[in-house]
Amino acid sequence: MAYIEPAPLKDKENPFEAMMSRFHDASQLLGLEDEIYNVLKSPARQVIVSLPVTMDDGSIKVFEGYRVVHSNILGPSKGGIRYDPHVNLDEVKALAAWMTWKCAVVDIPYGGAKGGITCNPRQMSAGEIERLTRAYTGAMIDIFGPDRDIPAPDMGTGPREMAWLMDEYSKTQGMTVNAVVTGKPLVLGGSLGRTEATGRGVMVSTLTAMEKMKINPYKATCAVQGFGNVGSWAARLLAERGLIVQAISDISGAYYNEKGIDIEAAVAYSAKNKGSLEGFPGAEKINGEDLLTLPVDVLVPAATEDVIKASNAPNIKAKLIVEGANGPTSSKADNIINEKGIVVVPDILANAGGVTVSYFEWVQNRLGYKWEAERVNRRSDRIMKDAFNNVYRVANEYKVSMRIAAYMVAIDKVAKTYKYRGGF
Numbered sequence: 001m002a003y004i005e006p007a008p009l010k011d012k013e014n015p016f017e018a019m020m021s022r023f024h025d026a027s028q029l030l031g032l033e034d035e036i037y038n039v040l041k042s043p044a045r046q047v048i049v050s051l052p053v054t055m056d057d058g059s060i061k062v063f064e065g066y067r068v069v070h071s072n073i074l075g076p077s078k079g080g081i082r083y084d085p086h087v088n089l090d091e092v093k094a095l096a097a098w099m100t101w102k103c104a105v106v107d108i109p110y111g112g113a114k115g116g117i118t119c120n121p122r123q124m125s126a127g128e129i130e131r132l133t134r135a136y137t138g139a140m141i142d143i144f145g146p147d148r149d150i151p152a153p154d155m156g157t158g159p160r161e162m163a164w165l166m167d168e169y170s171k172t173q174g175m176t177v178n179a180v181v182t183g184k185p186l187v188l189g190g191s192l193g194r195t196e197a198t199g200r201g202v203m204v205s206t207l208t209a210m211e212k213m214k215i216n217p218y219k220a221t222c223a224v225q226g227f228g229n230v231g232s233w234a235a236r237l238l239a240e241r242g243l244i245v246q247a248i249s250d251i252s253g254a255y256y257n258e259k260g261i262d263i264e265a266a267v268a269y270s271a272k273n274k275g276s277l278e279g280f281p282g283a284e285k286i287n288g289e290d291l292l293t294l295p296v297d298v299l300v301p302a303a304t305e306d307v308i309k310a311s312n313a314p315n316i317k318a319k320l321i322v323e324g325a326n327g328p329t330s331s332k333a334d335n336i337i338n339e340k341g342i343v344v345v346p347d348i349l350a351n352a353g354g355v356t357v358s359y360f361e362w363v364q365n366r367l368g369y370k371w372e373a374e375r376v377n378r379r380s381d382r383i384m385k386d387a388f389n390n391v392y393r394v395a396n397e398y399k400v401s402m403r404i405a406a407y408m409v410a411i412d413k414v415a416k417t418y419k420y421r422g423g424f
């Protein structure tokens, strides 16, 4: 099978440095001791594995896989697995640290981790992806565990991969261990509400922020970048709450309709069209980059890292940015955005609904019980709102952005826990 290596991304900020710059600023404001600063600045564990996989044509291709455990101070480490051609160690390190801060911000008892495999799942068959997932699980058998490190889906993975991972792990234990992974299909112990959880949390964060900013959702306009699990659910739930979603986008480009896009129709179209919005009839096609600078009230970047940067930040017109993706704003763009008076609900708060419902899934697995969707949603909405209000209060108290406030809340919680556990 022909495998085309992607061209390297140019003009990208190193995501680990972007994370570290905020970590540094928040630590200074908190007056964090050097000892704990040094503990938190480097990941607890970084594992790189080579994964030989038999491809459908009989050849063997070797893939590189990663798992970075940033911290297990608050509890077992938690975080998704990304399948993407651009996956590299620095990205996984940043994403792992973001998971530590995210779990701390929403006050759930997990540390942070992230995994990834440098591969292009769009160019692989289901069988090849299954063999790759099983090889990765086998290589990480000493890392994973329901009380050690609990993976979940991220870009390029979903319930199907989590099912293979659970099965492979369970085989080595000689019993079914469904709590080893979250984001599973419902029949394997997945939780109701998990699929839409991240998008739902984005919706709750958006509405809570709009309430504080006195923006009426029924008159507000919105643009959502990315139409994967997070973007499509965020767009759908925001539209249901009355927002006019004027633009959406995916890898094929951006789609604009001043009167509002019919999101249900877009979801159905993309599902029928192999996951692509190409040719979507309900909107006019525009340049993907132009979506970010549309004159809308709310901008939801829900694709990937580093899309709002110093070069385009001056042209952003939204009053509110709600980060569905991890790390969509480069650290260099932070000041520009703040000076323009744009409110940003940062990634480690805005997209924490996913890991929150992952936590509920793990709790249900351990209880051997199943909650109704209503209970899942009610509890996750409350956690998201409480976390928002807490970060908002710290931002006002210290006169800092919500991003720095979120880091302060998170770092403070991890540092206090570390001291109680007797770290020094």
Ligand code: GLU
Pocket (backbone or CB within 6 Å): 078, 079, 080, 081, 150, 151, 152, 153, 154, 155, 182, 326, 351, 352, 354, 355, 356, 358
């Ligand atoms: N990959 C998701 C995230 O970045 C979910 C992680 C999880 O549920 O463990 O938050």
